Amino acid sequence: ARIWSLPIVFVCENNQWGMGTGWKRVSAVDDFSLMASSYNIRGEMVDGMDVLVVRDAATRALADARAGNPVLIEARTYRYKGHSMSDPQKYRTREEIDEYKKLDPILILEERMKKEGSWDDATAAEQDAATEELVARAVTFAEESPDPAISTIYEDIYAGPAFFMKPSLSPATGGAR
Known part of the structure; x- marks a missing residue:
């Protein structure tokens, strides 16, 4: 990407697990964004649980990419579910999962918006109702549409x-x- 100045933003979603193995057990590097330097591109590690932090990093990365500078963003997040439906998740505790659920990106954003006065429970209820209606209409449309050729x-x-x-x-x- 650097050799040809490709306008690329690589996003590494570090959900902390590779199947059932914690990422710190398989990498000597704690900050994956540092790996970008070996390719002479800018790397940035961000809190992937914060929507606005990710948006700001993406905005910076897009500006760089549009200028011909590839970028790597490592977004640190958390995988709540197992690797597959058959994953018993014996490699972590229920308490660990519950602690990360308190940091859910939607909850963080909702709390921030409530504090700044741009969101409240009434607005949330209106949005939920509108979304449920939209989904119901989409399901009806799909069910009533002919199968494609x-x-x-x-x-x-x-x-x-x-x-x-x-x-x-x-x-x-x-x-x-």
Whole structure:
């Protein structure tokens, strides 16, 4: 990215777990954003549990990228759920998860907005009702819509045709199976 001055923002979502192994057990580096320096790009570690901090870091990174400077952001967050549905999560305690849930990004933002007077319980109730209505309408629309033609299966996946998506090779268009 640096060699060609590519306008890229890499985001490393450090949720502290790689399957069932804590990230500190597998890396000698505590701050993954430092790894960016080995590629001569700017790195920044941010609190991924704070929406506004992430927004500000993204704003800085986008400005750099638009100037031809790739950037790496490490957003430190927390994975509440297991790695998969079959993950018993024996590698951490219920108390640890509960402590991180107190730092939930939505709760942090809601509390900040209440303190500055731009959010209250009435506004939250209005937004919840509007969102539930929007979701209900979307579900109804989806359920009542006809199934798309199988020939459209690869549409709107890539900005342009991918090299491997030749119609002659696609089962959707009667090609190779």
